[in-house]
Amino acid sequence: MAPPHRPTSPTPARLFLIFAQIGLTSFGGGLSAWMLRAFVRERAWLSEEEFLNGLGIAQALPGVNVTNMGIWIGYRLCGTAGALASVTAVVIPPAILMVLIAIAFAWLERFPITRPALDGAAAAAIGLSAWMGITAARRVPRRVIPLAIMAASFAAVAWLHIPLLWVVLAGGSASVALEYIRLGNER
Amino acid sequence: MNPRVATLLGIFAPLSLLTIGGGQTIIADIQRQVVDVHHWMSAGTFVTLFAIARMAPGPGSLLATLIGWRVAGFWGALAATIGIFTPTCVLIYALARIWSRHRGARWQRALEGGLRPLAAGMILATTWVLVGGLEGGWLARAIAIAATALLLATKISPLPLLAIGSAAFVLLHAL
Incomplete structure (x- = not known):
């Protein structure tokens, strides 16, 4: 299962350090895309499939995806110490920075360049979300049921504005049950 | 210690377990508690704090930290942060432990395989919603598309990507 090439372990x-960096620099949200970049693309510590499996679980469980992913990845790579290090790094430094930003905000707003600079960064950040969605969609098995579930969950959230709780509870349990049956028939 | 500190913990800890699919789901309820029930701040102040939390790096649920800081200073920020993150962190930690013990079980593969298409659909939907709320018209959309293409084609890190997007917008906007 281990990737063949590991420059660092x-x-x-x-x-x-990696999670603190992600937490402190991930302007514009979509932190899971930054994680996919850091752990799969840049370091190959996890395979794309392992990462996406963890992401599916992190999204279905209550909790902030980022902290869930931090604990999941940290535990998977370095056990309890890894989970603790990752979640601390992804919460505490950005929390301190957030308060500092709130203090600096009133002062920064005076400059006319602040608005367009933030708009541009926000636009590029949407690229992260889009890339992440494309990467995840590419990995969905090309079978009728998974593709239908993907399309239905997209429509439910994007167009019908159904609360995520119901999408996860109804869509998630149906999808998992169907997959469970399929795995049973495979044998 | 300020009595508000305990109240903050009491508000955010239960909300923690309701944050399914990211922090957006509980924003409305936080607003109700902080503005309508406890009268700690006006609705206008709440919206400003929300905007700052969206703009700043890190998880969006750090809005709780900002509210705690605003309501009761350092200890308020600490209590709110612990409240919003701890319950769910304990939950996923327990699950991560169980997971590694039963690697390859049928229920586990079903959960992984079943949740992935759902996650993909939800991320694409998030993108859709974000594009809808994007300010800056066609220029911003073009930058979003260019950023997506760059990420698909290269190994660029997110931070330089955002810097390029920001600089491009400022330059083209000025023309």
């Missing part, structure tokens, strides 16, 4: 300290 994961340690709790490295996890802390």
Whole structure:
């Protein structure tokens, strides 16, 4: 299962640094895309499939996706110490920065360049979300049921504005049950 | 210690377990508690804090930290942060432990395989919603598309990508 080429191996300290960096620089949200970039593309510590499996679970469970992913990836790579290092890094430094930004905000708003600079960064950040969605969609098996579930969950959230709780509960349990039956028939 | 600190913990800890599919689901309820029930701030102040939380890096649920800080200073920020993150963190930690013990079980593969298409659909929907709320017209949309293409084609890190997007928007906007 291990990727053939590992330039560096994961340690709790490295996890802390990577997650702190993601937490502090991920303007515009979509932190899971930054994680996919850092752990799969840049370091190959996880396969794309392992990452997307974790993401599916992190999204279905209550909790912030990012902290869920931090614990999931941290535990998977370095056990309890890894989980603790990752979640601390993804919460505490950005929390401090957030308060500092709130203090600086009133002052920054005076400059006319602030607005367009933020709009541009926000637009590029949407690219992250789009890339992440395309990567995840590419990995969905080309069978009728998974493709229909993907399309239905997109429509439910994007067009019908159904609360996520119901999408996850109804869509998630139907999808998991169908997959369970399919895995049973495979044997 | 400020009595509000305990109240903050009491508000955010239960909300933590309701944040399914990201922090957006509980925003309305936070607003109700903070503005209508406890009268800690006006609706206008709440919206400003929300905008700052969206703009700043890090998880969007750090809005809780900002509210805690606003309501009761350092201890308020700490209590709100612990409240919003701890319950769900314990939950997923327990699950991660169970997961590694039963690797390859049928129920586990069904959960993984079943949830992935759902996650893909929800991420694409998030993108759709974000594009709808994008400010800056066609120029911003063009930058979003260019950024997507760049991410698909290269190994560019997100931070330089956002810097390029920001600079491009400022330059083209000025023309």
